[in-house]
Amino acid sequence: MGANSTASAWLDIDLDALAANYRFFQDITSDQCHVAGILKADAYGIGMQKALAVFENMQCPFYFVATLGEALALRGLTAKPVAVLDGLFTGAEDLYIHHNLLPVLNGLDDIMRWNACARRHSISLPAILHFDTGMNRLGMDHDDTARLLDDLSLLAGLQIVAVMSHFSCADDKDHPETAVQSARFAAIADRFPQAMKSLANSSGIMRSTACHYDLVRPGMAVYGLNPTPETDNPMRPVIRLSARILQIRKARKNETVGYGQTHHFNRDRTLATVAVGYGDGFPRYLGNRGTLYYKEHPCPIVGRVSMDLTVIDVSDVPAPIAAGDVVEVIGARQSADDLAKDAGTIGYEILTALGRRYHRRYDTKQDSKQA
Numbered sequence: 001m002g003a004n005s006t007a008s009a010w011l012d013i014d015l016d017a018l019a020a021n022y023r024f025f026q027d028i029t030s031d032q033c034h035v036a037g038i039l040k041a042d043a044y045g046i047g048m049q050k051a052l053a054v055f056e057n058m059q060c061p062f063y064f065v066a067t068l069g070e071a072l073a074l075r076g077l078t079a080k081p082v083a084v085l086d087g088l089f090t091g092a093e094d095l096y097i098h099h100n101l102l103p104v105l106n107g108l109d110d111i112m113r114w115n116a117c118a119r120r121h122s123i124s125l126p127a128i129l130h131f132d133t134g135m136n137r138l139g140m141d142h143d144d145t146a147r148l149l150d151d152l153s154l155l156a157g158l159q160i161v162a163v164m165s166h167f168s169c170a171d172d173k174d175h176p177e178t179a180v181q182s183a184r185f186a187a188i189a190d191r192f193p194q195a196m197k198s199l200a201n202s203s204g205i206m207r208s209t210a211c212h213y214d215l216v217r218p219g220m221a222v223y224g225l226n227p228t229p230e231t232d233n234p235m236r237p238v239i240r241l242s243a244r245i246l247q248i249r250k251a252r253k254n255e256t257v258g259y260g261q262t263h264h265f266n267r268d269r270t271l272a273t274v275a276v277g278y279g280d281g282f283p284r285y286l287g288n289r290g291t292l293y294y295k296e297h298p299c300p301i302v303g304r305v306s307m308d309l310t311v312i313d314v315s316d317v318p319a320p321i322a323a324g325d326v327v328e329v330i331g332a333r334q335s336a337d338d339l340a341k342d343a344g345t346i347g348y349e350i351l352t353a354l355g356r357r358y359h360r361r362y363d364t365k366q367d368s369k370q371a
Helices: 015-028 040-044 048-057 068-075 093-098 108-121 142-150 177-189 202-207 336-343 347-352 365-370
Strands: 009-013 063-065 082-084 102-105 125-130 158-164 196-198 239-251 269-274 291-294 297-300 310-313 326-330 359-362
Touching (some): 040 048, 040 347, 048 068, 068 082, 093 108, 102 108, 108 125, 108 142, 108 158, 291 310, 297 310, 326 336, 336 347
Parallel strands (some): 009 359, 082 102, 102 125, 125 158
Antiparallel strands (some): 009 239, 239 269, 239 326, 291 297
16 A cells, blocks of 8 residues: 555655745845754654755755754754754864854853863854843843843854844734834844844844844745734745545434534534644644644544544535545645644644644656755
C-alpha cells in the first residue's frame, strides 16, 4: 500500500510558495538590506532541512533559531551565520565557540560570561546585542541598557556583529507603541555605527521602510501567515492540511457526541469521524466551534476534539460522502489564520503545532534546483 492509502492525514507543503514569500521580502527591501531566514520551531513546523534548502537557493545570508539545540542541528547544514535568539546558555558557552554560533546577548550577565570566554581563549568573540525596547520578554532592560551605553568598554573583548530589538505590536497597523519602539531603537543603534541593525519582524517590515535597517527578520509571513491582518494576506499559502474520514454514522435526536456530552442533537444528523485530533496538534479548543470542509461545503465540528479524532456534522453535504473521503482542514477555503481565529489563538500556534503523524508531501521543484 502506498503512503496515500496508509496515511490518516496529509500535510502538503508548497516549497515554491515558501520561495515566493521569501522573494517578496527581498523585493520590498533595498539592496543594502538583507533578509534573514527564520528556522526556529522546525521552520514553523514545515521542516528545518526543507526550508533551509529553499533559503539557501535564494541566497539567504543569515539565519536565526531560538534554541542552542536548533542551532547545533542547523550548523551541520550550512556555513552561513547562525544566531541563537534565546541567548547564551549557561554552562554551554564553549559550544557556541566550537560550532561558530552567534549568541544573542540578552543582558549584562550574558555579556560578562561571553567576555570571560573571550579572555579565557584570548580571542575576540562575535555576538549580537538585543535591546528590549518595549516587549519585556528578552533583551537588555532599561537598567542594563543605560549601564552598557554609559560604559561601552564592557564590550571590550567582543565583536558586535549586530544590534537588534523586537516589535511587540506591529501586527496592529495603528498601534502607537511601534513608533515608540522605533525611536528607542534608533537612539540605541546610533551608538553602534559599525554593527548591523535589525528591528523589523514580518509585520514591522510592512509598516515602514524606516525600520528595515540592514537585516529584516520575516518569520511567520514567509511561512504563509498574514503580516497585515487588516488587509487581505499578501503572502502565498505554504501548507495544506487534509484528513481522512474514518466513519459515517447517524446520530438520533436527543443523542450526544464526544467526551462530556457537550453537544446535544435536537434532530437526527449525519456525522463523519475524521482522523485528526489534538495529538496531531489540532487545537482541542475547536470543539463545538471550528469548521472543516468537504469539497466546498463547510462542516461544523460537533463535540470535543479528542486526541486522535474529530467529529463533524455532514448532514447538509449534498454529494455522497463515505469513509475514506478526505476533508480540508487548512487549504483554499480555510487558512491557518482562519482556523486560528476560530480556536482563539494565532496562526503561529497552528503552524508550530503541526504533528509528526501527518504524512508530509513536499513540492519537489526546489529540491531539484538544489541538486
